[in-house]
């Protein structure tokens with residue numbers, strides 16, 4: 001690993017808050033590891049990257065995530081900080097470990113490169129740089145899961161999909177309008193909304209590039225080359241040029257759907273390279 005760049009930023013508040021941005025364009029050597037911490041705004045995908053990566057052999061990597069669990073039932077909507085009771089935490093950790101094991105064949109791209117998800121264990125993983133903590137709220141009732149909200153009956157494929165979000169991957173599924181828009185005015189004008197995990201509605205993200213239906217970030221089936229590159233070369237433009245170009249619409253809504261009161265030249269889908277309009281852009285491995 002030659003050109004790893006760390007940069008620290010001092011916030012204007014005058015307090016010495018340091019956030020690290022992380023870019024790595026070089027392959028780890030076998031046995032080598034690195035911590036990756038790019039908050040949402042510093043991650044090229046706009047989804048924060050919070051993990052440690054170890055290269056185990058030529059084609060095998062382990063991505064460690066450091067989860068801290070909080071009780072969603074106790075502090076609903078406020079996303080408070082009541083730690084999950086120990087017995088429940090023990091159960092969720094056991095279930096997640098089992099899921100990550102069970103789904104390990106889904107963690108391989110079409111060239112056999114494996115990025116195995118592991119739960120970081122401070123007592124056992126002494127050779128791994130400590131990954132920054134990622135907070136997860138845990139609910140015993142069904143919720144629409146996201147990378148920070150899990151529920152007790154969450155399926156293993158969903159658990160793995162959510163774990164890859166912590167590595168910075170974006171959603172690739174076609175977002176569908178699932179519920180009637182509760183806002184009468186917006187409903188009259190046909191604006192389509194989707195509820196998010198807290199029941200707050202937002203416009204449907206209908207600008208996304210269509211992807212291979214087998215993708216882990218689409219239908220929770222498997223990862224592909226572009227995913228592996230985005231994880232092992234975090235924030236590296238030259239290794240992820242096509243991926244970054246094709247995911248830039250992942251959180252965007254078309255102007256038609258935004259239903260702006262006057263046709264303002266704001267928002268809408270960004271132009272993408274032609275390759276993004278085929279579904280195989282996710283299989284592109286850039287060297």
Ligand SMILES: [Zn+2]
Pocket residue numbers: 161162165170171
């Ligand atoms: Zn997702």
